Amino acid sequence: MSEVLRIENLKAYYIQILAGKKIYVKAVDNVNLTVRSNEIVGIIGESGCGKSTLARAILADFSPPLQYISGSVILRAKNGKELELHKLSRDMLRRYVWGVEMALVPQFAMNALTPTLRIRRIIMDIMKSHFENVEEEKVVERASKIFQSIGLPGDVVDRYPFELSGGMRQRVVLGLVAMLGPSIMIADEPTSALDVSTQKIVLKTILDLKKQGYVGSIIFITHEIGAARQIATRFNVMYAGKIVEEAPTEEFIEKPYHPYSSLLIRSIPDVAEVLYYGGSRMKKEFTSVAGAPPNLAEPPTGCRFHPRCPYAMNVCRREEPPMIHIESNRFVACWLYVKK
Amino acid sequence: MGDVLLEVKNLTKVYETGLIRKMHTVAVNNVSFDIMKKEILALVGESGSGKSTIAKIILRLIPPTSGTIKFGGKDIWRDIRNSKELIEYWRNVQPVFQDPYSTFNPSYKVDRILYQALKLIGVDPNDAHGRRMVVESLRHVGLNPEEILGKYPHQLSGGQRQRILIARCFIIKPRLVVADEPVSMIDASLRGDIMKLFYNLRETYNTSVLFITHDMNLAYAISDRILVMYKGEIVDGGSPEEVVRNPKHKYTKMLIDSIPSIYRKWSDIE
Amino acid sequence: MKYMMSMTIKKVKIPESLQLLLRAPRFLIGFVIILAIALFGLIGPIFYPKDPLSTAGRPLMPPSSEYPLGTDALGRDVLAALMIGTRTSLYVGFLTAAIATLIGVIAAALSVAFGGIVDDIITAIISFLLSVPSTLLALIIAFYAPVKSYEVIALVLGGTGWAGFARGLRARLLSLREEDFINMSRVAGYSTIRIVLEDMLPAVAAYIVIFFAGHIDNGMVGEATLSLLGLQPSKGYSLGIMFSQSNTYGGIRRGAWWWFVPPGLIIMLVAISMLLISTAIDEIFNPRLRKA
Numbered sequence: 001m002s003e004v005l006r007i008e009n010l011k012a013y014y015i016q017i018l019a020g021k022k023i024y025v026k027a028v029d030n031v032n033l034t035v036r037s038n039e040i041v042g043i044i045g046e047s048g049c050g051k052s053t054l055a056r057a058i059l060a061d062f063s064p065p066l067q068y069i070s071g072s073v074i075l076r077a078k079n080g081k082e083l084e085l086h087k088l089s090r091d092m093l094r095r096y097v098w099g100v101e102m103a104l105v106p107q108f109a110m111n112a113l114t115p116t117l118r119i120r121r122i123i124m125d126i127m128k129s130h131f132e133n134v135e136e137e138k139v140v141e142r143a144s145k146i147f148q149s150i151g152l153p154g155d156v157v158d159r160y161p162f163e164l165s166g167g168m169r170q171r172v173v174l175g176l177v178a179m180l181g182p183s184i185m186i187a188d189e190p191t192s193a194l195d196v197s198t199q200k201i202v203l204k205t206i207l208d209l210k211k212q213g214y215v216g217s218i219i220f221i222t223h224e225i226g227a228a229r230q231i232a233t234r235f236n237v238m239y240a241g242k243i244v245e246e247a248p249t250e251e252f253i254e255k256p257y258h259p260y261s262s263l264l265i266r267s268i269p270d271v272a273e274v275l276y277y278g279g280s281r282m283k284k285e286f287t288s289v290a291g292a293p294p295n296l297a298e299p300p301t302g303c304r305f306h307p308r309c310p311y312a313m314n315v316c317r318r319e320e321p322p323m324i325h326i327e328s329n330r331f332v333a334c335w336l337y338v339k340k
Numbered sequence: 341m342g343d344v345l346l347e348v349k350n351l352t353k354v355y356e357t358g359l360i361r362k363m364h365t366v367a368v369n370n371v372s373f374d375i376m377k378k379e380i381l382a383l384v385g386e387s388g389s390g391k392s393t394i395a396k397i398i399l400r401l402i403p404p405t406s407g408t409i410k411f412g413g414k415d416i417w418r419d420i421r422n423s424k425e426l427i428e429y430w431r432n433v434q435p436v437f438q439d440p441y442s443t444f445n446p447s448y449k450v451d452r453i454l455y456q457a458l459k460l461i462g463v464d465p466n467d468a469h470g471r472r473m474v475v476e477s478l479r480h481v482g483l484n485p486e487e488i489l490g491k492y493p494h495q496l497s498g499g500q501r502q503r504i505l506i507a508r509c510f511i512i513k514p515r516l517v518v519a520d521e522p523v524s525m526i527d528a529s530l531r532g533d534i535m536k537l538f539y540n541l542r543e544t545y546n547t548s549v550l551f552i553t554h555d556m557n558l559a560y561a562i563s564d565r566i567l568v569m570y571k572g573e574i575v576d577g578g579s580p581e582e583v584v585r586n587p588k589h590k591y592t593k594m595l596i597d598s599i600p601s602i603y604r605k606w607s608d609i610e
Numbered sequence: 611m612k613y614m615m616s617m618t619i620k621k622v623k624i625p626e627s628l629q630l631l632l633r634a635p636r637f638l639i640g641f642v643i644i645l646a647i648a649l650f651g652l653i654g655p656i657f658y659p660k661d662p663l664s665t666a667g668r669p670l671m672p673p674s675s676e677y678p679l680g681t682d683a684l685g686r687d688v689l690a691a692l693m694i695g696t697r698t699s700l701y702v703g704f705l706t707a708a709i710a711t712l713i714g715v716i717a718a719a720l721s722v723a724f725g726g727i728v729d730d731i732i733t734a735i736i737s738f739l740l741s742v743p744s745t746l747l748a749l750i751i752a753f754y755a756p757v758k759s760y761e762v763i764a765l766v767l768g769g770t771g772w773a774g775f776a777r778g779l780r781a782r783l784l785s786l787r788e789e790d791f792i793n794m795s796r797v798a799g800y801s802t803i804r805i806v807l808e809d810m811l812p813a814v815a816a817y818i819v820i821f822f823a824g825h826i827d828n829g830m831v832g833e834a835t836l837s838l839l840g841l842q843p844s845k846g847y848s849l850g851i852m853f854s855q856s857n858t859y860g861g862i863r864r865g866a867w868w869w870f871v872p873p874g875l876i877i878m879l880v881a882i883s884m885l886l887i888s889t890a891i892d893e894i895f896n897p898r899l900r901k902a
Contacts, residue, residue, distance in 0.1 A: 046527040195386040195554065200598045204609060223528065226600035230609050253602060265602060267532045269561035271584050272601030286561065288532035292497055401793055427799040435797055437790045445791040447812035456798035 003076065004183055004217050005035040005058070010071035010086075012057040015064070016297075025297045027053035029241035030071070032323065035184060040210065040218045042232030042249070044225055046264075048293040050241040051221045052107070055188045058219065059102055060085035060093055077101055078183055099130045103182040103215075107189040110169035113161035119172060120157040126176055139179075147175045149212060150205045167198030171205050178214035185215040191227050199227060207231045225265065229253060237261050240294050240304035243323070247330040257332040259309045263289045303335065311336060345548050346375040346398065346433075346516060351407035353393050367393040369572035370407070375516065378542060380549045382559035382580075384595070385569035391552045394569075395520045398550070399435050400426065411516075431461060434514040438521035440501035444493035450504055451489050454478075457511040477507040481537055499530045506537045513545045520552045535562055556599055560584055568592045631894045640886030643879055651697035655690070662690035662847065670866050680868040682852075683859035691852060692872050698848040699830045699873075702764050703880065706829025709768025710775065711822045717772070718779035722787060722810075723802050732776075739773035745835060752836055758843045760833075767832040775821045779814060786810045816895035820888045827881040834877065849873035 009032060014025035027050035035041050045051040053066065062068040073085040078101060085097060098104075106112070113122055120136075123143045127134045140157055147156050152171055161169055170190060177185055187206060191199040209215045222228050228235070235252045237245040237260065245258040256262040267287045291308035294300055300307050306316040315335050323333040353368040368390040375381050385391040396402045398409060400416060409416045411429065420426050437443045444450060454474045455465040463470045478485045481503040493501060502522065509517050519538065523531040535558070541547040553559055559566050560580045568576035568583065568591065576583060576592040587593045600606075631637050667681040674680065679688035721732045739747070747770045755762050786792065786809070795805050830849065836842065837850030838857065856862050856870040 046529055196556075196598045196600070197386065197594060199600060200606065200609075203600070207609065224600065225528075226602045229602060230600050230605055264529045268528050268602060269557040270601050270603055271557050271560050271596065271599055272604040274560070275584060276604055286532035286535045289529040292499065292530070293527075396793075399793075399797060401796060423799070423801070430797050430799055433797075435793070437793070439790055443790040443794055445789075445795075445809050445813075453794060456795065456800075460798050 002037055003034055004037050005033070005076070006072075006074045007031060007033040007058065008072045008074075010057055010073060011069035012053060012062060012066055013069055014053075015067050023297050026050075026241045026299060027066075027296055028057045029299075031057075031238075031241075031243055033058075033236060033243065035217050035219060037183070037216050038210065039234065040207075040220060040232045041234050041236065042228035043219065043221045043236045043238055044223065044228060044264075045221075045238035046223050046293065048240075048296065049238045050296065051238050052188055054238065055104060055106075055186050055219075055221055058186060059098060059104060060088065061098075062086075063090070075101060075184075099126075099180050099182070101182055102184045102186065103177045103180050105173055105177060105185065105187045105190055108193065109173045109190075110166055110193075113169055113172065115160065115162045118158055118160055122161075123157065123176065123179065127179065130180060143175065143179055146178045146214065147172070150175055150178070150208050151201070165198070166194055167201055170194065170198075170202050174202070174205050174209060178209050178212075181214055183216035184219065185209065185217075186219045186221065188221045189223070190220070192222065192224060203227060203230050225268065226270070237264075240299055241296055242304060242333065244305065244334070245330075245332045247332075251327075251330065257326065257330065257337065258305075258334050259311055259336070260289065260305050263287070263310075303333075343376050344374045345377045345379075345411070347408075347410040348373050348375075348394075348398070349408045349410070351394065351397065351409065352405050353390070353397060353402075354405045366572050368397070368404075371569075371572070371574055372407075373567055373574060373577075375548050375550055377515075377548060378546050379565065380538065380542060380551055380563045382551045382553060382563035382566045383569060384553060384556055384559045384566055386554050386595075388571065389569040390572040391569050392520055395435070395518050395550070395552055398516075399433060399518055400429060427460065430514075431512065432515045434509055434512055434517055436502075436505050436509065436517060436519040436522045438524055440498040440505070440525060441493075443505060444501060446493055449490060449492055450496065450501070453504065453508060454511065457508045461512055473511055477510040478504070480510045480540070481507045482533060483507065499526050499534070502526060502534055503537070506534065506541075509541055509547070510545075514547060516548045516550065517541060518550045518552070521554070522551075523558070524553065524555065531558075538562060556584070556595060568595065631890060634890045634894065636886045637890035640883040640890065643883035644887070647696060647876060647879060647883070648700060651693055651695075651700055654693040654696075658689060658693065660687045660690040662686055662694050670861065670864060670869075672866075673868050679872060680866070682855065682866070682869050683861055684855075688869055688872070691847065692849075692876070694847050695849040695852050695873060696876055698760060698846055699833060699850065699877070700826075700880070702760050702767075702833045702848065703826040703829035705761065705764035706767040706771070706832065707822045707825035709764060710772040710825050710828075711818060713769065714772035714776040714779060714821070715818060717776040718783055719806055721776075721780050722783040723806055733780075736773045736777050736780075739770060740777070744770045744773075745832070748832060749836065749839065749841065752841045758841070760843055760846055760848070763833055763836060763841075763843065764829065767829055767836075771825065771828055771832070775825075778821075779817065782814050782817060783810055786813055816891050820891055823884040823888050823891075827877065827884055830877050830880060834873075849876060 009030050010028055011030055012028040014027055016023045016025060031054060043051055043054065056066060058073065060073050068086055075083045075085055075097070077083055083097065085093065088097070120140050123139060124134065124136060127139050144154055144157055148154055150171060152168065152175065156172065164172065190206065191202050194202060206218060210218055220228055220232050229249050232249055234246065234248055236243050237258060239260050245256065245261050256265055267289060289308055294304055302318045303316040303321050306312040309316065313335060321333045321335045321338065323331050324338060326332055326337055349372050351368055351371045355365040355367055357363050371394065383391045383394065397404050403417060411432065414420065416429055420429060444453060454477065458465045458470045458473060463473060475485045478488055483500060483503050488496065488500065488504065523534055526534065538549050538551065542549060551559065551563055563580055566577060566580055566583045567574050568589065570591045576587060576589040583592060584596060587596055663686060665685040667677060667685040667687060669681060669683050669685045671677060671681045677687055677689070679692060682688055682691065717732050721729045748766050751766050752763065755766065792805060792809055795809050833848060834850035834853050837848060837854045842851050842854060852873045853870055856866065861869045
């Protein structure tokens with residue numbers, strides 16, 4: 001498997017001016033991430049961790065107040081060339097990258113379908129904005145085929161968005177992405193506003209897009225670990241603008257290393273755990289992570305999690321832990337695992 | 341009937357829209373159930389199941405189309421004739437709503453919601469007793485009064501606001517709390533402490549809780565009994581163990597199978 | 611346990627926002643302008659005690675040291691006339707705005723509080739008023755009014771100009787009604803009226819004030835329009851009458867700008883000052899325009 005995307009030491013801050021002073025909101029602070037071809041990478045984080053900003057940063061969508069500070073975003077294009085996205089102009093990004101090599105499905109995308117246009121019109125608008133010489137008949141036919149292959153009824157192209165349920169609209173959005181055929185699809189909270197039964201269908205559709213070759217790799221950003229683990233092969237846990245742990249899905253669930261990861265998993269009640277594992281891991285007791293997520297404009301010194309960490313040591317308060325390699329393919333940024 | 345707190349019988353709610361061609365939506369269809377004293381009863385359903393409508397009817401916010409709800413032997417819609425009796429009902433039944441952003445009027449400080457609670461039970465917010473109750477209720481829910489009082493809603497986090505709503509219940513000490521998705525807009529890592537507060541209310545004041553949610557995991561973890569709703573009807577029910585291990589209705593089965601579990605991958609996902 | 615407890619339920623965010631407002635440059639400039647105009651009309655004559663009705667001067671004289679704004683076609687002192695006219699027009703403007711605001715608030719509140727048939731009737735009235743040009747309507751009613759006085763004019767103008775405001779207010783109140791905090795007040799035992807006054811009003815207060823401020827000018831222009839078309843009251847003197855007479859007596863034809871330009875200037879300045887005040891209020895009270 002080869003690398004399609006490599007993000008190194010990426011820093012992107014929001015710049016705000018409050019009462020005459022410049023404030024930096026460190027939403028993406030020294031993030032390293034790699035995505036290989038045909039991989040589904042999960043990025044897990046809760047509110048205020050910077051994950052939606054990370055989605056934009058991956059696309060190199062830096063516009064005020066979000067500013068690129070340092071680091072690199074390197075994409076291997078479909079033609080094999082390596083593109084340094086952080087160096088490209090917005091115009092170049094629009095023409096050669098966005099919607100072509102990488103596509104973003106933002107949170108609540110299903111609500112962004114213009115309600116007064118039929119689906120076929122929306123398809124045409126999107127295709128025309130990315131390609132030249134677009135023939136309606138061919139495009140709509142191809143769209144119909146794709147929609148059907150992901151389980152939507154054949155006449156969906158002639159419907160209006162308001163006639164479709166939330167789950168169907170989300171799948172239409174995924175179908176549109178499929179038509180663009182990007183090598184990387186970024187899905188930001190694709191299932192969070194949906195009923196549990198619809199969630200399953202949408203997750204299957206996302207997996208389908210990859211299986212049928214419409215998209216190459218997928219970056220799945222969410223706060224719902226249960227949803228992500230169904231299709232992601234690797235997990236990255238994001239906290240306060242940083243990636244604090246990276247591991248393959250099964251190993252991560254079996255044994256999360258970072259205190260935040262393990263506390264997070266422990267605080268989520270899970271019925272399946274009771275049904276299939278006898279409830280050994282889940283007592284009928286509620287646990288939380290103490291405190292609240294930090295203000296990204298004034299993050300804590302040292303390890304950003306230390307104010308809430310039950311294992312915090314002196315070094316945690318002073319110095320930021322490095323990201324270290326544990327076992328063959330796991331990484332964690334925590335002083336507990338740094339050998340003296 | 342010594343142990344029944346609230347009795348819902350044949351409750352139906354039909355919405356009519358349109359001026360000339362009327363469309364009928366049946367939100368709640370002939371629903372009957374009891375809430376026992378000191379019980380945490382979970383009402384599980386997805387969107388459109390009618391669970392929030394039932395909550396609002398029990399809270400006396402929207403009227404039913406037919407059916408009865410009895411509290412303390414009285415039909416809450418037919419036997420309550422004046423505002424005094426209505427206020428008496430609300431002293432016994434209070435809500436915790438889902439959205440910590442819209443439950444507070446942004447024009448006022450958050451203190452107001454606590455003062456409303458005091459006045460409901462006939463305590464003057466300005467005297468020492470009232471002030472002490474406010475402080476104690478905030479401490480009870482794990483909040484520091486100095487960080488909360490005097491602040492506007494936008495200055496506090498969602499979790500803090502949700503706890504204030506529960507602090508309200510510690511002031512009023514109702515016999516029944518109707519909690520409609522009380523933690524669904526709170527991060528998972530912060531929910532545990534808030535969920536424990538419902539146990540707290542039950543143990544300290546014998547309060548029953550009608551816990552309404554779409555999340556079967558939460559319902560399983562907190563409730564004594566679960567009722568499953570689908571399209572306005574109750575389709576399944578029983579103890580959490582029964583409902584989860586031996587679902588009787590196929591909707592319940594589908595619901596449980598569709599839960600994305602952390603510990604287990606769906607067998608039919610690949 | 612030493613800490614500050616807030617007061618009773620009724621304390622609203624107003625004091626702090628008011629302080630911010632009073633310091634905003636736009637508000638101050640606008641306020642100064644309208645204050646100056648009001649003072650000009652109210653106590654101006656004390657400093658310039660010429661009789662506006664005396665026809666002692668020579669007709670249509672341009673501004674001079676004796677007559678700073680010249681004379682009109684009847685030989686009257688224009689500056690003195692302008693002061694009286696300003697006072698009357700401001701009065702009509704405020705009265706119109708007050709009447710329109712009052713009717714609009716009551717209509718919207720009743721619509722939202724009662725719903726059903728009441729709402730249907732009020733919405734129908736609003737739609738009707740909005741589909742008919744209000745000036746035309748005012749004209750027709752003023753024409754047939756048995757009594758012609760400035761109060762009647764204000765009533766007519768106010769009574770026809772509230773519809774758009776009421777519709778906007780109704781929409782805002784309706785969306786407020788769906789908010790959970792309304793339900794929270796209900797289960798605390800609040801009556802419907804109390805909810806409208808305590809929960810909904812603060813959220814729309816700025817909208818109401820802005821409408822009122824903007825409508826003052828509508829009242830003044832409306833009065834000017836009616837006067838220009840000959841529907842002025844039999845007694846009294848206003849900026850509108852100055853326009854009307856400068857038209858009838860050939861002042862415009864003969865280019866006596868000192869007669870008809872100043873009244874227009876006054877009306878325009880009132881409009882500008884209200885605009886400045888409105889935008890200042892909007893910025894302070896509209897949470898979206900403010901930083902949290």
